[in-house]
Amino acid sequence: MTRLQQQIQFILEADKLKQVVRWTLLTDASRRENAAEHSWQLAIMAMVLTEHHCPRQLNLPRVLQMLLIHDLVEIDTGDVHFCDTEQRRRQIKKEAEAADRLFGLLPHDQEQTLLGLWQEFENQESEEAKFAHVLDRLQPLLHGYVTEGRTWRENSLTGHQLFSIIEPMKASVPEIHDLAADLIADAVARGFLPK
Amino acid sequence: MTRLQQQIQFILEADKLKQVVRWTLLTDASRRENAAEHSWQLAIMAMVLTEHHCPRQLNLPRVLQMLLIHDLVEIDTGDVHFCDTEQRRRQIKKEAEAADRLFGLLPHDQEQTLLGLWQEFENQESEEAKFAHVLDRLQPLLHGYVTEGRTWRENSLTGHQLFSIIEPMKASVPEIHDLAADLIADAVARGFLPK
Numbered sequence: 009m010t011r012l013q014q015q016i017q018f019i020l021e022a023d024k025l026k027q028v029v030r031w032t033l034l035t036d037a038s039r040r041e042n043a044a045e046h047s048w049q050l051a052i053m054a055m056v057l058t059e060h061h062c063p064r065q066l067n068l069p070r071v072l073q074m075l076l077i078h079d080l081v082e083i084d085t086g087d088v089h090f091c092d093t094e095q096r097r098r099q100i101k102k103e104a105e106a107a108d109r110l111f112g113l114l115p116h117d118q119e120q121t122l123l124g125l126w127q128e129f130e131n132q133e134s135e136e137a138k139f140a141h142v143l144d145r146l147q148p149l150l151h152g153y154v155t156e157g158r159t160w161r162e163n164s165l166t167g168h169q170l171f172s173i174i175e176p177m178k179a180s181v182p183e184i185h186d187l188a189a190d191l192i193a194d195a196v197a198r199g200f201l202p203k
Numbered sequence: 204m205t206r207l208q209q210q211i212q213f214i215l216e217a218d219k220l221k222q223v224v225r226w227t228l229l230t231d232a233s234r235r236e237n238a239a240e241h242s243w244q245l246a247i248m249a250m251v252l253t254e255h256h257c258p259r260q261l262n263l264p265r266v267l268q269m270l271l272i273h274d275l276v277e278i279d280t281g282d283v284h285f286c287d288t289e290q291r292r293r294q295i296k297k298e299a300e301a302a303d304r305l306f307g308l309l310p311h312d313q314e315q316t317l318l319g320l321w322q323e324f325e326n327q328e329s330e331e332a333k334f335a336h337v338l339d340r341l342q343p344l345l346h347g348y349v350t351e352g353r354t355w356r357e358n359s360l361t362g363h364q365l366f367s368i369i370e371p372m373k374a375s376v377p378e379i380h381d382l383a384a385d386l387i388a389d390a391v392a393r394g395f396l397p398k
Contacts, residue, residue, distance in 0.1 A: 011254075012252075012255065012378055012379065012382055013382075015251045015252055016345065016382070018251060019244070019247060019248050019251065019252075019342075019345065020230050020345060020349060022244065022247050023229060023230040023244060023346070024230070024231075025240075025243075026229055026236060026240045026244075027229070027231075027233070034218060034221055034222070035215050035218045035219070036219075036222075038222070041221060042240065044239075044240040044243045044244065045220075045221045045237065045239040045240040045243065047243050048220075048239045048240065048242050048243035048246070048271065049214070049217065049218060049221075049239065051243070051246065051267075051271050052214060052217050052271055052272070053214050055268060055271065055272075055317075056210045056213060056214065056309060056313055057207075057210055057214075059206075060207065068264065069263065069264035069267070072246075072264070072267050072268075072271075073250060073267075076243065076246050076247055076250065076267075077247070077250075114251060118251055122250075147214075150211065150214065150215060151218070154215060183207055184207065187207055187208075187211070
């Protein structure tokens with residue numbers, strides 16, 4: 009196969025991410041989102057929110073590329089709710105195998121580059137990776153709020169748990185942390201989820 | 204509203220792109236794709252295919268950002284098939300209004316930046332914008348081929364028309380052009396669409 013044929017094979021395989029359904033609802037609650045459109049929305053978020061990172065400016069292209077590929081492994085493993093820690097532990101080995109298979113469809117140099125980006129995200133090895141994780145936590149929170157907490161109740165979440173999830177935002181994106189904290193407090197006050 | 208609140212409002216509005224359905228089928232033909240997941244796939248394509256652009260290297264971050272936002276206006280206008288030239292002409296004014304409304308949700312400096320990127324894409328003002336258009340034509344072609352031409356027949360397309368669509372790829376991405384031409388010829392030979 010030529011390099012181009014390998015790349016096309018990867019692109020067609022990536023299409024399967026559109027069939028991986030996540031817990032998060034669309035803002036109008038009409039259906040759950042899939043992991044491909046979720047990845048797109050996170051990239052849009054990165055484009056408009058990086059200015060809130062401090063103290064230093066982030067490498068936006070790196071954040072974008074990490075977000076675009078971060079969920080690809082779910083083609084093989086499916087999505088696991090971020091609160092299901094037991095299942096997430098079991099998932100780690102499977103996800104590494106999925107990354108090898110999927111990025112292995114590409115020419116060797118690109119395989120190494122994308123595998124490196126994915127590992128950087130997974131292991132939160134850089135400020136860019138940590139920021140990408142912040143967005144990956146913030147988006148379901150925003151959607152949870154505007155859909156009045158339906159998925160939170162489905163997963164028996166409490167306000168206390170959500171506060172602990174946003175805790176790591178405090179240091180690097182304080183303004184985003186405070187907005188998220190206000191949302192959670194308001195969600196509890198409105199009865200979208202218990203304290 | 205603070206800058207952050209304006210940005211969050213934009214992000215939640217952008218979510219509506221997940222409901223804009225396009226003609227193109229997923230690779231397994233199980234359903235049509237939406238414009239958000241389509242934008243994601245084009246960004247993935249850009250990440251692995253830019254090396255085929257010649258003579259000069261492209262600014263990948265610019266291509267990615269253009270692709271991520273290029274369809275946002277369809278939240279207001281809906282998707283129009285690329286062969287429906289009459290409808291596309293009528294669409295131009297509506298899309299400009301949609302861009303003003305959507306990007307206008309952002310703080311002024313970001314509004315100007317994203318509006319500029321969107322116009323650059325629309326008017327094919329740069330090599331990056333032209334390459335983004337190449338990907339936007341190539342993806343439905345790949346999906347059309349693997350789904351045995353169902354959407355081509357729905358739109359009464361011919362091989363001749365598809366060849367004219369890929370013609371602009373010849374100069375800047377000759378290897379991609381040749382692969383696309385081979386696919387079309389093979390699709391005609393297999394009877395996926397008439398000559």
